[in-house]
Amino acid sequence: MANTKTSMASKHAREESMWGYIMVAPTIIGLIVLNLYPFLNTLVLSFSKTKPFGLYELRGIQNYVKMFQSPEFWRANWNTIYFCILTVPIGIFLALAVAVMLNAKIKGRTAFRAIFFLPMVVAPAAVAMVWKWMFNTEYGIINTLLAHKVNWVTDPNVIMITCAIIAIWSAIGYDAVLLLAGLQNISKSYYEAASLDGATKWQQFRMITLPMVSPTLFVVLIMRLMSSIKVYDLIYMMVEESNPALTSAQSLMYLFYRESFVTGNRGFGSAVVIWTVALIGLVTVVQFWGQKKWVNYEV
């Protein structure tokens, strides 16, 4: 009797593990073919020279040497970092402001939330088009309103600010929705206790809201930083090959795209991606190390 029971159990365990393998198989095979192999391949490519007919030849660190000597590459690094500096702090600050306001009890908050979120469901290509039109130097509505001719798109000193404005506008609702979810988890009793103690709204924000929402804020910050380092489509749409501001706006991922698929220099392009991944890794590590100073996980 005991024997049949154990054999039943082991049959059950065998059946369970068989189903386990069957059910993860598509995903795991897919990830190996679509991601793991390409990742290693990109790594190899970054150490290779591109030859005609899709052939490669291992060349050691040549691509990296060339990359580190290229002023265009360093400029792309700076452009990317500059874009992050322009977008991330202001964007997250505004998103937090919108989230706090949306958390207040007012009529029509679902409608306002929907309006702020709208750019998320519009393709970045279409978003860039309309902003490019509004930022047009001669006929754009923005210069008309300013009564001033700013070269928003073609001035090398201005283009990144232009892109940053559009990026912030696009992401604000998305970040606000995430932050709002964090705000709604804060128990009302904290605020009630604080207002009984005579705390002002601002004190309540600083002492209750900010520490309690800091884990969500941290997640949003990491996400926003990562996607800002990878910025590509917006800049691609705003700045075409013939734009004189191209080198001042070219982000790392734009450089990667142009090197790999316009110039056809895949080895160099791969080196740029590997570098960008390392940069993202570094920034993330610094963030996780820095969070100890300001993120509050005690509830």
Added chain:
Amino acid sequence: MKSLEKTRRTRTIGTYAFFIIGSIIMIFPFVWMFLTSFKTVAESMQIPPDILPHQWNLNNFKEAMASLPFGALYKNTILLIFWRVVCAVGFSSMAGYAFAKLNFKGKNILFSIVLIQMMLPSQIFITPQYQMLAKLGLTNTVFALVFPGLVSAFGTFFLRQAYLGIPDEISEAAHLDGCNQWQTFTKVMVPLTTSSMAALAIFTAVFAYGDLMWPLIVNTDLKMMTLSSGLATLRGQFSTNFPVMMAGSLMAMIPMVVLYMIFQRQFIEGVATTGGK
């Protein structure tokens, strides 16, 4: 007491002012896109500009449709979204369930592949993915568009979380009732994760629809492009004819915006629960 009431009222008025100004900033670009798409080029370049077009004519839409095969673009985009969603939800449900609820050897090592993929940006895979398709002669196909999204590491991770939240007793009960593993999964467990699957589907759809770099690289034939990449080529063709570009952009964005207006709550909650990526 009276002054307290007063500060509360000023605060409410302030909040509304903030939201109304904010909403204008958020909506104005789309309004301007809409109005410009009906103007003639000369009208659009008029200084100072008229807000409304003199005549609501559809010439810009005709011109945009003449230079871009919009029918094909809609079709490709719909197929891309459809297959990406089906694959992501289907395969991720299976894998997510197995990782959450089943015991098998090597589970943790296999799951670490999922985590590694999630940590790496998609651009690192693009060149080899393109080369694979090029070698197989499969560029300029719908399959090529779907290719990087055949499986989803993020979806697997996300649905695993959903399955972890379901108590084990439920699957044990199904088992005692005589369900085998597959039946337990399809008949009992999958229906319990509908809201998570919907969130993943919406997230996948919005991402596939907006994606630009991959479709630009892999499908260079105008008839095989998506709305996003097609719009990017329109930009090159009509670099000064903004009314036509606005008409094209409007046509590209309308379907998703209509869906968003209908399923607004699901869209936003989907994003709030997936936590984005």
